[in-house]
Amino acid sequence: MRMILFGPPGAGKGTQAARLLERHPEIAHLSTGDMLRAAVAEGTALGKQADAFMKAGDLVPDELVVGLVMERLQKPDCQDGFMLDGFPRTVPQAAALDKALDAAGIALDHVVVIEVPDELIVDRITGRRMDPETGAIYHMKFDPPPAEVLDRVIQRKDDTAEAVTSRLAKYHSETTPVLPLYQDKGIVRLIDGVGPPHEVALRIETAL
Ligand code: AMP
Numbered sequence: 217m218r219m220i221l222f223g224p225p226g227a228g229k230g231t232q233a234a235r236l237l238e239r240h241p242e243i244a245h246l247s248t249g250d251m252l253r254a255a256v257a258e259g260t261a262l263g264k265q266a267d268a269f270m271k272a273g274d275l276v277p278d279e280l281v282v283g284l285v286m287e288r289l290q291k292p293d294c295q296d297g298f299m300l301d302g303f304p305r306t307v308p309q310a311a312a313l314d315k316a317l318d319a320a321g322i323a324l325d326h327v328v329v330i331e332v333p334d335e336l337i338v339d340r341i342t343g344r345r346m347d348p349e350t351g352a353i354y355h356m357k358f359d360p361p362p363a364e365v366l367d368r369v370i371q372r373k374d375d376t377a378e379a380v381t382s383r384l385a386k387y388h389s390e391t392t393p394v395l396p397l398y399q400d401k402g403i404v405r406l407i408d409g410v411g412p413p414h415e416v417a418l419r420i421e422t423a424l
């Protein structure tokens with residue numbers, strides 16, 4: 217299965233990606249956000265270039281992200297399928313992906329769009345915390361971390377109210393224009409992302 221997980225920041229892409237991987241362990245998970253955060257943490261040349269964009273809630277320039285994804289898609293673990301999470305986020309990124317997949321004779325099966333209204337996003341994102349040891353994602357109100365994890369959970373630098381506004385604006389101006397490209401191919405699956413994660417997961421599995 218080759219798919220894209222699409223949706224605004226805070227839609228639950230990371231949470232749903234983890235659930236999808238439990239059911240489809242053969243596919244590789246390519247989260248550009250995770251890859252970029254790793255590059256920043258390691259202090260690589262790419263990480264140094266990406267850091268300021270990410271902190272401000274801006275998109276990292278296409279050429280940096282496209283290079284990262286294209287390199288990753290060549291790895292053997294992508295042979296049996298992949299889930300792109302957070303990519304493509306601009307029309308030029310989608311065009312680059314299309315070209316690369318066409319050249320490799322590969323077709324996408326699904327573009328899963330997790331839809332959540334803007335007014336729910338700010339609450340979801342500012343309450344989000346991550347366990348750095350397990351990667352598990354929590355929400356201080358909706359899904360609080362267990363007591364033994366509470367002391368070590370961290371908040372992403374771009375999960376502030378200011379950065380969220382910018383990230384949402386970018387989603388509407390830069391990312392949603394990508395969707396018509398996939399609608400034309402008949403592979404877009406619109407999913408209602410409001411509700412408990414297990415219900416959203418069920419909706420996704422049914423759509424697939
Ligand atoms: P995410 O974890 O998907 O919310 O991504 C976090 C941040 O990483 C975004 O706000 C961007 O700054 C950057 N980023 C992730 N994926 C992309 C992408 N495909 N294109 C440009 N910037 C990206």
